[in-house]
Amino acid sequence: MINTKYTEDEINWAIEELKKKHPERANREQAIKLLDTMQSLTGIVVKKIAKDKKSVKLKSNLN
Numbered sequence: 001m002i003n004t005k006y007t008e009d010e011i012n013w014a015i016e017e018l019k020k021k022h023p024e025r026a027n028r029e030q031a032i033k034l035l036d037t038m039q040s041l042t043g044i045v046v047k048k049i050a051k052d053k054k055s056v057k058l059k060s061n062l063n
Helices: 008-021 029-055
Strands: none
Touching: 008 029
16 A cells, blocks of 8 residues: 555545445455555556657647
C-alpha cells in the first residue's frame, strides 16, 4: 500500500463503493487499497496528458 493518510469520509466512501460490487470485500483494508489504486491511476492519467500535450496529440486551448 502507498503510505498515505485518508480521511474517515474517504475510507467510508470506498467501503460503500466496495459494498456495491463486492460486499464480501467491503472492509477497511480493501477500502484503503482501492483509494491507493485510485491515487496511482490519477498520477498515470496526469502523466499521459502531459505526454500527449508535448507530442501535440492533445492541443492546448489558448483562447
